[in-house]
Amino acid sequence: xxxxxxxxxxxxxxxxxxxxxxxxxxxxxxxxxxxxxxxxxxxxxxxxxxxxxxxxxxxxxxxxxxxxxxxxxxxxxxxxxxxxxxxxxxxxxxxxxxxxxxxxxxxxxxxxxxxxxxxxxxxxxxxxxxxxxxxxxxxxxxxxxxxxxxxxxxxxxxxxxxx
Numbered sequence: 001x002x003x004x005x006x007x008x009x010x011x012x013x014x015x016x017x018x019x020x021x022x023x024x025x026x027x028x029x030x031x032x033x034x035x036x037x038x039x040x041x042x043x044x045x046x047x048x049x050x051x052x053x054x055x056x057x058x059x060x061x062x063x064x065x066x067x068x069x070x071x072x073x074x075x076x077x078x079x080x081x082x083x084x085x086x087x088x089x090x091x092x093x094x095x096x097x098x099x100x101x102x103x104x105x106x107x108x109x110x111x112x113x114x115x116x117x118x119x120x121x122x123x124x125x126x127x128x129x130x131x132x133x134x135x136x137x138x139x140x141x142x143x144x145x146x147x148x149x150x151x152x153x154x155x156x157x158x159x160x161x162x163x
Contacts, residue, residue, distance in 0.1 A: 010041040010154060011060035015067040015102060017047055021133030022075065022126035026066040028135070029124070029146045036147070040154050053105035054114055062118040062157050064150050067102045069123025076138030077125035078146055083110075084118050118157060122146050 014030025017023045027045050034043040041064075044056055057063045069079050081088045083106050102121065109115040124146060127136045 009060060010062045010064065010157065011057065012037065012041050012043045012064045012150065013053070013056050013066070014043070014045050015047075015053070015065065017129075020131055021128045022124075022136050022139045023068045023129040024135055025068045025124040025126060025139050025143065025146075029066045029122075029143050029150075032143065032147045033150060036151060037154065050105060051108070053102060054109045054112075057109065057116050057119070058114065060116050062120075063116050064120050064122065064153070065102055065106070066122045066124070066146060066150070068126040068129065070126055073125045074138065075125055075127035075136050076142040078142055078149070079121075079123040079125070080149070081121040081123070082119075083115070083121055088121065120153065120157075122150065 012030055012033055014026035014028070014033075016025055016027040018027055027047065030043050030045045033041075034045075037043060042060075046052070046056055053065070057065075065083075069077075071077075071079070087107055087110065088103055106115065106119060106121070124139055124142050126139060
């Protein structure tokens with residue numbers, strides 16, 4: 001286990017599309033976190049994805065990535081994956097409204113040796129992601145939980161990784 005101390009910057013990246021209902025989960029979580037993290041982290045709201053995720057993670061020793069997930073579990077279910085510990089399954093993110101989903105970008109970064117030392121992925125299980133739909137009550141309720149979990153982890157980030 002490696003502990004990332006408070007003197008190291010942390011980057012929080014929320015992914016999604018505000019115009020596709022529950023797909024906005026990552027963006028909205030990041031928006032809430034912006035006002036709460038102070039100088040403990042840099043927060044980025046990213047409506048882009050794919051290979052751009054690698055650019056957004058570059059140079060950060062620790063990254064929290066928050067995105068919509070779709071595994072068939074009930075909407076609002078929260079998934080936490082430590083991408084630092086090894087490859088993560090694309091089963092949670094098999095479809096994306098992005099060109100390349102977050103897991104694909106992470107695994108490409110791992111293959112190319114570009115993955116930050118600590119990458120924690122939060123996926124919020126979605127329901128409706130059709131264009132023009134509203135955020136579902138289940139996902140809206142989960143956002144507060146994701147924000148609280150990320151804030152708790154900021155206090156003492158630990159990731160499994162070599163050295």
